[in-house]
Amino acid sequence: MKLLSVESSVEASKLKEFSAWVASIGDGVVGGPNDGEVVIVLPSDIVLSNAGDPLKTIVEKIYPSYMNRKELSNCLHNRTILATKLDVVDVVNQFMISMDQSQGQVYLSFDSILNSDSTLNGSVEIHSVEFLNNLKCSGTPNHELMLKVGTPVSWGA
Structure with missing residues (x-):
């Protein structure tokens, strides 16, 4: 779905490559044959450095202009923080509201x-x-x- 909204062919190519990589993890192909455990090396461009509060790091990376009212709508467009549990969603929401x-x-x-x-x-x-x-x-x-x-x-x- 994300590929449909991309304007440049370079960005589309990068997204397609990333999608294939994520799918290969789900298919159990990355890392070669394994017995249920495998080491997956993450590309450095998708890893956030943890310089203190991990939640603050995530929010600042995903929504860099969150507190700038003039840029807020652009900051929120096509961005999201995914969470596996509703408790984590509550923590993220409370953190962002507290900002x-x-x-x-x-x-x-x-x-x-x-x-x-x-x-x-x-x-x-x-x-x-x-x-x-x-x-x-x-x-x-x-x-x-x-x-x-x-x-x-x-x-x-």
Whole structure:
């Protein structure tokens, strides 16, 4: 998909080569025959140097103009930080929100359970408000949502 949006043939060639390299890792080809473990040498141009806080290093590399309001939309365009778990997404989001020192507002989800036939048989005890407030699901906002004026919000599927 990324190849479709590339303007120069040089960049398209580099992306195609990188995509083939990533696919070869997934196919188990990189590093030769192995018994489930292999050493993969990463190209130096995709490795970030860790000069302190790794999260700060990642955010500054991916979003170099994040705190510059004039360049913010260009900074966010076609860039993302991938994470394997929602807990990591929360940590990254909290870090990025903390970079903006302006006053924020916390919004809470609706926290009551409607009475229905299913709540009469005891499922209220199983699905308590505390339990529901602690659920974290992809595509659903957390119970607590911190918003600040000017801070970008993405609602992806």
